Amino acid sequence: MTDEPAPNEDAQLVARTQAGDPAAFDALVVKYSPRLYGLVYNMTSNHEDTNDLLQDVFAKAYRSIGGFRGNSAFYTWVHSIAVNMTINFLKKRGRRLTMSLDDMDSGVQNDKDFLELTSSTNPVREADLSELQIRLNEAMMKLSYDHRAVVTMFDIQGMPHAEIAKILGVSEGTVRSRLFYAHRQLQNYLEEFH
């Protein structure tokens, strides 16, 4: 999932929005809502919370876009807003586990990773894989918010380390370090399943 955004197109849409064209911001909402949905959902594990948060993220972005000076890409900026708002939300919500979206899209059956995981050389039955996914979601919710954000952006959304570092405002080394500890924690949680 490395559909890189076109910065020039975004910059034009941002400029039009700043000039008072709301349709330009609508275009940005349509473009980034699926990607931001994945980010927020994998941090909250709840569809309703994700929907509310995503609406709030775009509302905040719309209110603040007048102050956006283009020092970073819109993509980075709006992801920063989403991550910060989600972490604030999770801090308020606490450790309540809410799983509401365990059903996978039907496209998973044709996914390369899915096929490899269920192949004859890697004998995991499909039912076990489904159970493993549920356990993985639980394990994700046990990670700290910062670790969860890094795992979501790197492993699930396929963002490069440098981009994650920009979004979180930390160094690439910090991103790598967080990834390392998060993976180790996830492996420990999932070992109990075997």
Next chain:
Amino acid sequence: MALDEQNLSKLLRLKRFEQPPPGYFDDFLSEFQYRQRKELLRRPAWSILQDRLEAFWFHYFTLTRVSYATASLAVLCVAGALTSNMLRHPGSSVRTSAQILAADAVNVANAATHVPPASMQVASAHRATDTMNTSLSPQIRIPDGLLDASVTPVANGQHPRYILDTRPVSYEPPFSF
């Protein structure tokens, strides 16, 4: 299955397929626009007014704010210059009324000890009389003898003597007791 780093990554990547209900993103934009309108209606009027006033100030009074800042800076500079000047020359600072009175007293004393010679007093009195006579009407004139009678010239470096009611005032003790 041994869940090594590679398998964990594959498992995590499968989470991409956890998607919202079909048609969710089609409705997302209209819900966003609906919420924005709803938020405008839900907000109290004073809050909306505050936002608009803030926007107005931000856009139209930026220059004024800069002017205020510049004026404040200028006042500070002047105050700073005055303060530094006062610190450098403490004597030139604002004098108190007691200092002013003391200075006046010194001036009076100096004037008393440095009285001009009587001849100069007579000359200046004549000049003053001439000036008055030229400025006054012809019916009102000061006679010359009056001035001569009121000022008595003193020679040989003696102390000046003042005339009150055409009688000399002397430093000698009076004879009558």
